[in-house]
Amino acid sequence: MPRIPASERxxxxxxxxxxxxxxxxxxxxxxxxxxxxxxxxxxxxHYAVASRDELLRDVIELVVAAEGVAAGGLLAQAETPxxxxxxxxxxxxxHVRSDPGAEQAMFELxxxxxxxxxxxxxxxxxxxxxxxxxxxxxxxxxxSLNIEWSIPVPDLARLMVxxxxxxTLAWLADRDDxxxxxxxxxxxxxxxxxxxxxxxxxxxx
Amino acid sequence: MPRIPASERxxxxxxxxxxxxxxxxxxxxxxxxxxxxxxxxxxxxHYAVASRDELLRDVIELVVAAEGVAAGGLLAQAETPxxxxxxxxxxxxxHVRSDPGAEQAMFELxxxxxxxxxxxxxxxxxxxxxxxxxxxxxxxxxxSLNIEWSIPVPDLARLMVxxxxxxTLAWLADRDDxxxxxxxxxxxxxxxxxxxxxxxxxxxx
DNA sequence: GTCTATAATGGGATAGAC
DNA sequence: GTCTATCCCATTATAGAC
Numbered sequence: 001m002p003r004i005p006a007s008e009r010x011x012x013x014x015x016x017x018x019x020x021x022x023x024x025x026x027x028x029x030x031x032x033x034x035x036x037x038x039x040x041x042x043x044x045x046h047y048a049v050a051s052r053d054e055l056l057r058d059v060i061e062l063v064v065a066a067e068g069v070a071a072g073g074l075l076a077q078a079e080t081p082x083x084x085x086x087x088x089x090x091x092x093x094x095h096v097r098s099d100p101g102a103e104q105a106m107f108e109l110x111x112x113x114x115x116x117x118x119x120x121x122x123x124x125x126x127x128x129x130x131x132x133x134x135x136x137x138x139x140x141x142x143x144s145l146n147i148e149w150s151i152p153v154p155d156l157a158r159l160m161v162x163x164x165x166x167x168t169l170a171w172l173a174d175r176d177d178x179x180x181x182x183x184x185x186x187x188x189x190x191x192x193x194x195x196x197x198x199x200x201x202x203x204x205x
Numbered sequence: 206m207p208r209i210p211a212s213e214r215x216x217x218x219x220x221x222x223x224x225x226x227x228x229x230x231x232x233x234x235x236x237x238x239x240x241x242x243x244x245x246x247x248x249x250x251h252y253a254v255a256s257r258d259e260l261l262r263d264v265i266e267l268v269v270a271a272e273g274v275a276a277g278g279l280l281a282q283a284e285t286p287x288x289x290x291x292x293x294x295x296x297x298x299x300h301v302r303s304d305p306g307a308e309q310a311m312f313e314l315x316x317x318x319x320x321x322x323x324x325x326x327x328x329x330x331x332x333x334x335x336x337x338x339x340x341x342x343x344x345x346x347x348x349s350l351n352i353e354w355s356i357p358v359p360d361l362a363r364l365m366v367x368x369x370x371x372x373t374l375a376w377l378a379d380r381d382d383x384x385x386x387x388x389x390x391x392x393x394x395x396x397x398x399x400x401x402x403x404x405x406x407x408x409x410x
Numbered sequence: 411g412t413c414t415a416t417a418a419t420g421g422g423a424t425a426g427a428c
Numbered sequence: 429g430t431c432t433a434t435c436c437c438a439t440t441a442t443a444g445a446c
Contacts, residue, residue: 031440031441032439042440051440
């Protein structure tokens with residue numbers, strides 16, 4: 001492994017760590033497992049990064065960024081607010097189903113960060129970004145459906161993140177697709193009640 | 206420590222483990238930390254229990270039982286379905302606020318169990334009990350408010366657990382009391398839409 | 411600059427003295 | 429039956445050979 005900049009090794013290690021955590025869990029993500037996944041000798045680890053916890057900081061940032069990419073695809077075409085919410089939640093659950101380990105990795109990392117003084121600041125920032133991301137999606141959805149939300153968009157965003165987290169945790173625990181689908185239908189009914197016709201109608205192009 | 210039955214030691218170890226996990230996190234709950242908390246010599250650990258993972262099984266059952274006790278107190282007097290839902294969610298969040306570590310311990314244990322083949326069956330059972338517990342509360346609430354729920358009670362129960370999990374995770378991450386309170390208000394609005402007057406009016410005593 | 415080899419620590423589990 | 433003392437392994441981190 002000659003001549004690879006430390007910054008690149010660092011990024012490669014973070015990606016490898018995420019792969020290991022998604023596959024085997026955080027407890028299994030030892031420095032050895034991580035360098036094995038990255039195809040590096042053990043000593044490269046501390047050459048590129050000061051400590052395991054410091055690498056986990058990178059991993060969390062990686063995960064948050066990835067979540068942003070995944071969320072971008074959730075804004076499907078829909079005729080009604082209910083279908084839009086329902087589609088977004090189902091899309092999110094499909095994403096979880098397609099790679100449950102990755103989603104579980106997020107939760108494990110968040111909980112670990114909360115317990116680790118050097119990382120304890122990350123979860124708040126992580127959720128701030130989630131809320132912001134979902135708020136943007138809600139704004140875009142309102143615009144595309146020509147509706148407005150009857151409660152502040154940041155409030156609704158937090159409620160949507162609450163639902164995705166809760167749906168994910170329960171599904172990870174019992175893998176009950178049918179129950180999750182039903183919960184999503186009811187949640188879509190409940191949340192779409194916050195959509196209403198705009199006070200100032202949009203100009204039709 | 207003379208003459209204490211193994212079953213009692215086992216229970217004491219499970220309680221001590223939960224104390225340690227709530228205070229310092231699952232990763233810090235080593236056999237040594239657990240016996241120190243329980244005031245026992247290290248060798249008592251494997252005398253009472255075959256392995257650390259086996260003790261964690263007991264701990265999860267302990268946690269689920271404790272959650273049941275906590276939930277029992279959430280059925281406050283309320284005039285309307287909205288206030289009942291709102292009161293229950295606020296009561297739950299107060300419980301989380303009063304001992305965040307204990308709540309975090311639950312999540313950590315669930316995630317760890319999902320990653321551990323010998324414990325992988327527990328989370329489904331855990332959530333089955335939560336759903337059942339909340340379903341009972343919803344039935345009791347409907348009866349006391351003289352309403353009925355417009356969707357099946359098990360469906361609504363899953364949605365309520367989804368909300369409590371989601372609210373808890375976000376609050377643990379950002380400790381934003383105001384935002385959590387607002388989210389609860391909106392959630393109560395949304396969920397109380399599933400309450401309606403009973404088709405068969407209850408007999409007034 | 412890179413990696414082999416090893417240090418130093420802390421872990422789960424147990425043998426054997428009392 | 430109980431617990432001290434220890435085993436042995438895996439871990440993070442690093443010293444020093446190339």
